[in-house]
Amino acid sequence: EEKEEETCSFTVPNYACQRRTQLHHHNPSLSDALTLLAENAELNEDDGRAVAFRRAAAVLKALPAEVTSVSQLKGLPCLGEHSLRVIKDVLKDGSCSEVETTKHSQRFNALKVLTGIFGVGVKTADRWIRDGIFNLQQLRESQTTLNRAQQAGLDHYEDLNQPVTRADADSITEIVQEAVSSLFPGAQVTLTGGFRRGKMTGHDVDFLLTHPEEGREEGLMDKVVSWLDSQGLLLYQKTSRNSYLESRDGPGRPSSNMDRFERCFAIFKLSRGQTSPPAGHQWRAVRVDLVVTPISQFAFALLGWTGSKLFERELRRWAGHEKAMSLSSHALFDKTQKRYLRASSEEEIFTHLGLSFIPPSQRNA
Ligand code: ATP
Ligand code: MN
């Protein structure tokens, strides 16, 4: 008796914010290949292509089983010709020549190293490469003028490119908690970003600070930053004021994805006891982001700062395209009703958006 070839195929909803995406999934080699191409596109400022690869990778992360044949992918969203070609190659040969070529290209590696310096973006890195600077040693020898952030980034390059562990994050949480509760009784500290999604490591530690009484969060950032500084805990910090109310485009319609909260991009100095510094060192540097939000915007800020970046992007795309709403880390505006929709929890925001609630641990798109 002849057996028919069995291939089960998958179904996946269109938007990443409609899906549950665990940290660990069944198709890492496929998603890694696509993610590398996305990263390369980002480094070359080809945003359209970068998002296309990120969306394709996210679809693979959401599948309930390992893909063994491209035929299983028929009808899935977000898989364009280019991504399917990459997937086909990896399934057939275990690798894809475009990915391998990219991974070993001088430009890709130089862009990665240079943008790996805190404070250096793709435009700066690209300019340096055109000046013949491809690595840290060439940068150090070049007499290139660095701004304060870049200088700190270069000084602490090794530490800042070591993954931050969950234990480091917990230890920093304790420090920030201590500062906040001694200076501002009642104020709250919330760990967000990748660690809130359950990641075991990250490139930084992200916090939201708020106070349950609206307005009482004012002045919090300055006090916390001064306290941290006085304790010798800061190697670098740059604080930006809240510019939400002053902004021309007004609440809910920020001109970019950047929000307008008062924030602090910092580099913490963690001593032995607070972390495990590299062998022979007494301390290590760790990137920390602090963001202060009024309680009325807290749920939006929490949703916006928990990530993943693609999940956030998809939430905003869903809001705009499917619901005629505009979502930011500050607010949700309903363009049909011409009014802001309030929310005091993430659950309420998902409900306003007509989406099932996706818990943080399943936002790893
Ligand atoms: P990692 O573990 O590598 O730190 P992460 O998911 O925590 O990963 P971050 O770059 O720390 O990534 O960003 C966390 C979240 O905060 C993301 O969802 C991102 O959209 C949001 N975010 C980061 N920077 C800004 C910013 N300047 N304005 C608004 N939102 C931001
Ligand atoms: Mn982070």
Ligand code: MN
């Ligand atoms: Mn961050």
